[in-house]
Amino acid sequence: MDLAIKRSELKAHIAHVAAQLFYEEGIHAVGVDRIADKAQITKRTLYHHYPSKDQLIAAALRVAPLVEFPREGAPIERIIGAFEMLGEFLTSSKYRGCPYIIFTAELIERGHPARQIIERRIEKRRGWFYEMAERAGAADPALLSEQLDVLFDGAMASGTKRGDLAPAKAALSAVKTLVNLATSTKDRLFPDLSKS
Amino acid sequence: MDLAIKRSELKAHIAHVAAQLFYEEGIHAVGVDRIADKAQITKRTLYHHYPSKDQLIAAALRVAPLVEFPREGAPIERIIGAFEMLGEFLTSSKYRGCPYIIFTAELIERGHPARQIIERRIEKRRGWFYEMAERAGAADPALLSEQLDVLFDGAMASGTKRGDLAPAKAALSAVKTLVNLATSTKDRLFPDLSKS
DNA sequence: CTCGAAGTACACCGGCCTGTGTACTTTTCG
DNA sequence: CGAAAAGTACACAGGCCGGTGTACTTCGAG
Numbered sequence: 451m452d453l454a455i456k457r458s459e460l461k462a463h464i465a466h467v468a469a470q471l472f473y474e475e476g477i478h479a480v481g482v483d484r485i486a487d488k489a490q491i492t493k494r495t496l497y498h499h500y501p502s503k504d505q506l507i508a509a510a511l512r513v514a515p516l517v518e519f520p521r522e523g524a525p526i527e528r529i530i531g532a533f534e535m536l537g538e539f540l541t542s543s544k545y546r547g548c549p550y551i552i553f554t555a556e557l558i559e560r561g562h563p564a565r566q567i568i569e570r571r572i573e574k575r576r577g578w579f580y581e582m583a584e585r586a587g588a589a590d591p592a593l594l595s596e597q598l599d600v601l602f603d604g605a606m607a608s609g610t611k612r613g614d615l616a617p618a619k620a621a622l623s624a625v626k627t628l629v630n631l632a633t634s635t636k637d638r639l640f641p642d643l644s645k646s
Numbered sequence: 647m648d649l650a651i652k653r654s655e656l657k658a659h660i661a662h663v664a665a666q667l668f669y670e671e672g673i674h675a676v677g678v679d680r681i682a683d684k685a686q687i688t689k690r691t692l693y694h695h696y697p698s699k700d701q702l703i704a705a706a707l708r709v710a711p712l713v714e715f716p717r718e719g720a721p722i723e724r725i726i727g728a729f730e731m732l733g734e735f736l737t738s739s740k741y742r743g744c745p746y747i748i749f750t751a752e753l754i755e756r757g758h759p760a761r762q763i764i765e766r767r768i769e770k771r772r773g774w775f776y777e778m779a780e781r782a783g784a785a786d787p788a789l790l791s792e793q794l795d796v797l798f799d800g801a802m803a804s805g806t807k808r809g810d811l812a813p814a815k816a817a818l819s820a821v822k823t824l825v826n827l828a829t830s831t832k833d834r835l836f837p838d839l840s841k842s
Numbered sequence: 843c844t845c846g847a848a849g850t851a852c853a854c855c856g857g858c859c860t861g862t863g864t865a866c867t868t869t870t871c872g
Numbered sequence: 873c874g875a876a877a878a879g880t881a882c883a884c885a886g887g888c889c890g891g892t893g894t895a896c897t898t899c900g901a902g
Contacts, residue, residue: 457869457870457878457879460878460879474754475754476751476752476754478674478752479754481858481859481860482859482860482861483859483860491879491880492879492880492881492882493860493861494862494879494880494881494882495878495879495880497860497861497862498878498879501861502860502861503859503860503861546754547747547750547751548803551743551747551751551803551806552751554743554806555672555743555747555748555751555752556672556674556751556752558670558671558672558675558742593816593819596812596813596815596816597816597817597819597820599800599804599813599816600797600800600801600804600813600816600817600820601796601797601800601820602800603799603800603803603804603813604795604796604797604798604799604800604801604803605796605800606803607744607747607799607800607802607803608795608796608799610747610750616792617792617795617796617799619792620789620792620793620795620796621793621796623789623793624793624796624797624820624824627823627824627827628820628823628824631823631827653848653849653899653900656848656849677888677889677890678889678890678891679889679890687849687850688849688850688851688852689890689891690849690850690851690852690892690893691848691849691850693890693891693892694848694849697891698890698891699889699890699891
């Protein structure tokens with residue numbers, strides 16, 4: 451496969467191997483020896499780059515794969531595109547659940563090293579949704595972006611439990627409905643929907 | 647607190663203690679000794695009732711707290727009621743995330759003992775949503791119930807990461823919108839919303 | 843009452859996992 | 873080229889955890 455890894459890229463390489471293993475088999479279930487083996491290095495070398503497993507976890511989290519969000523186009527199309535990408539992500543070969551959720555579930559006691567990374571990324575995604583909602587001319591961008599966020603997480607979580615992409619489809623249809631409603635002027639026809 | 651636990655209730659008591667500890671601190675992080683201590687019994691006694699930790703995990707999962715679903719009322723009100731109960735669940739003292747998701751995240755390798763319980767419960771919830779959607783006269787009960795499912799999971803997952811109940815509120819508003827649309831005859835006004 | 847089941851107290855094993863010590867070879871770069 | 877930095881190979885410590893053995897006491901149902 452990847453014979454001959456340049457020394458200068460070794461550190462990053464280790465992080466990627468760790469990320470994959472942690473994600474696929476769980477943080478607690480994977481020992482440093484396993485990671486060193488798969489990365490084709492010595493445990494000693496691993497500890498040279500990452501003095502503790504916790505720091506390795508943090509590094510792995512930083513390079514964890516994400517759902518790609520569309521970088522251009524009309525706001526509404528970008529939002530919908532994000533959920534379409536999500537569908538692809540969910541059906542990718544080894545999907546096992548939202549990395550954030552999975553890692554968070556295994557990192558309760560630990561104070562901080564990795565948590566902050568997760569929280570920062572989540573905040574970034576929320577910001578993106580809010581910006582899109584605003585640019586799309588939503589009546590209540592805060593509400594819409596919050597709804598999108600929930601749907602996104604929901605599709606990921608539901609996709610964890612069941613292999614298929616039905617959750618992603620359902621989320622996508624819900625997104626289309628909610629976005630259309632929130633950005634259309636006709637929403638005045640249903641003034642009572644969002645309250646009570 | 648709970649001095650004097652009846653012998654006949656001991657087994658159930660152990661499962662409850664385990665469920666709480668597993669949920670709050672993680673399955674891997676909690677050892678049998680901890681559980682035995684908190685249950686005020688000997689490790690030996692624990693192993694008398696549950697011959698392995700895996701079986702204890704399964705038992706704990708069976709008694710894990712759930713969101714209560716309304717048992718009576720009009721279908722639409724019951725659906726909405728379910729999401730209101732969810733909001734309460736999320737803001738309950740020690741909420742740390744959807745028990746199913748958390749436990750699943752820590753139980754990859756293990757083949758079966760606990761997984762089946764989780765899957766059965768999820769299927770039950772899905773069935774409940776479908777029945778409600780059908781009774782409410784939804785145009786496409788399969789789609790609506792799938793959407794509700796995704797929103798439910800999403801609220802739980804989002805609620806994990808951030809302490810507040812904003813996700814639950816957002817999910818609730820989305821539910822109201824989607825249910826109203828799906829069950830109203832006026833949805834003919836928006837024939838294009840759910841496709842493409 | 844009585845006898846077996848249930849519970850106790852405590853020591854102990856074996857495996858796994860994080861992390862280190864050491865003596866050696868290889869690469870990199872000024 | 874030559875020295876410092878990086879990597880190797882391997883053994884080993886120390887801790888935690890799941891699970892067992894044993895000899896004893898207590899409970900509770902018939």
